[in-house]
Amino acid sequence: MFPTHRPRRLRQNETIRRMVRETQLAPDDFIYPLFVVEGRGVRRPVASMPGVFNLSIENAAEEARQVKAAGVPSVILFGIPDHKDARGTGAYAEDGVVQRAIREIKSAAPELQVMADVCLCEYTDHGHCGVVSKDGRVLNDESLPLLSQMAVTCAQAGADVIAPSDMMDGRVAAIRKALDEAGLAGTPILAYAAKYASGFYGPFRDAAQSAPQFGDRRGYQMDPANVREALREVELDLQEGADMVMVKPALSYLDVIAKVRARFDVPVAAYNVSGEYAMVKAAAQNGWIDYQRVMMEILTSIKRAGADLILTYHALDAAKLL
Numbered sequence: 001m002f003p004t005h006r007p008r009r010l011r012q013n014e015t016i017r018r019m020v021r022e023t024q025l026a027p028d029d030f031i032y033p034l035f036v037v038e039g040r041g042v043r044r045p046v047a048s049m050p051g052v053f054n055l056s057i058e059n060a061a062e063e064a065r066q067v068k069a070a071g072v073p074s075v076i077l078f079g080i081p082d083h084k085d086a087r088g089t090g091a092y093a094e095d096g097v098v099q100r101a102i103r104e105i106k107s108a109a110p111e112l113q114v115m116a117d118v119c120l121c122e123y124t125d126h127g128h129c130g131v132v133s134k135d136g137r138v139l140n141d142e143s144l145p146l147l148s149q150m151a152v153t154c155a156q157a158g159a160d161v162i163a164p165s166d167m168m169d170g171r172v173a174a175i176r177k178a179l180d181e182a183g184l185a186g187t188p189i190l191a192y193a194a195k196y197a198s199g200f201y202g203p204f205r206d207a208a209q210s211a212p213q214f215g216d217r218r219g220y221q222m223d224p225a226n227v228r229e230a231l232r233e234v235e236l237d238l239q240e241g242a243d244m245v246m247v248k249p250a251l252s253y254l255d256v257i258a259k260v261r262a263r264f265d266v267p268v269a270a271y272n273v274s275g276e277y278a279m280v281k282a283a284a285q286n287g288w289i290d291y292q293r294v295m296m297e298i299l300t301s302i303k304r305a306g307a308d309l310i311l312t313y314h315a316l317d318a319a320k321l322l
């Protein structure tokens with residue numbers, strides 16, 4: 001009887017397919033991003049990200065309760081201040097928008113793991129992730145104390161995890177030292193270790209009002225063509241004290257996720273970014289794809305590539321399906 005090997009035997013029905021399925025998604029895999037703004041009663045839709053809103057603090061706290069109720073264990077917060085300046089002072093003010101949001105969310109949903117994205121770009125008037133010299137260069141070492149101060153104020157406000165996303169060199173070491181000196185040695189760091197200069201961030205910059213006012217971020221974020229460099233970035237962040245590492249974006253970088261997973265024995269996160277989400281939403285709204293099916297396929301692919309944690313705007317939709 002030809003053929004001897006018939007892989008279709010194990011695909012005959014849903015029960016056996018479930019039994020031999022290699023990758024299982026669960027709500028525990030997800031981290032849900034929230035964009036917090038000043039004011040009260042604000043729930044402003046982000047035009048390029050249907051289903052995503054800019055939320056004032058009390059609405060963000062309500063959303064966080066729903067995230068918890070859906071079984072998703074974690075949120076990551078992005079603050080959008082009313083006032084921006086050259087040094088991003090809103091990022092590290094003790095009563096800054098993100099610091100107040102952390103306090104409010106931790107009291108609304110204490111078991112939720114609240115992650116604080118640490119970067120200056122939402123808070124600087126020029127929109128870059130660090131401080132900028134007179135001649136327009138993004139200054140590395142001068143930015144580290146500000147990022148460290150942001151990390152400390154967020155952790156003091158109650159953030160469970162600090163997640164630096166700025167891609168300055170040495171920032172994990174600087175933040176680790178600052179946290180330890182502030183008596184916060186127990187606060188873990190999730191480093192955006194391999195963050196690429198990607199066109200897929202467009203809708204996020206709408207949501208966070210953080211587009212650079214001049215130039216671009218290719219001088220500090222990674223070149224999309226490179227993978228060996230990603231492994232070096234991850235290695236350096238781990239040497240500097242990162243507890244977990246992230247690859248961002250996810251979909252065009254599944255090979256990077258897989259290589260990081262194979263090389264390093266720490267939890268690996270991947271950010272299913274705004275442009276990836278927007279494309280799926282737009283195609284679904286046009287009736288061109290089946291939203292739920294494509295969403296689950298994408299999330300499964302990110303986990304199959306090796307991500308333990310997935311930051312995704314689909315988190316609530318996916319958790320409800322699971």
Ligand SMILES: [Zn+2]
Nearest residue numbers: 119120121129
């Ligand atoms: Zn940034």
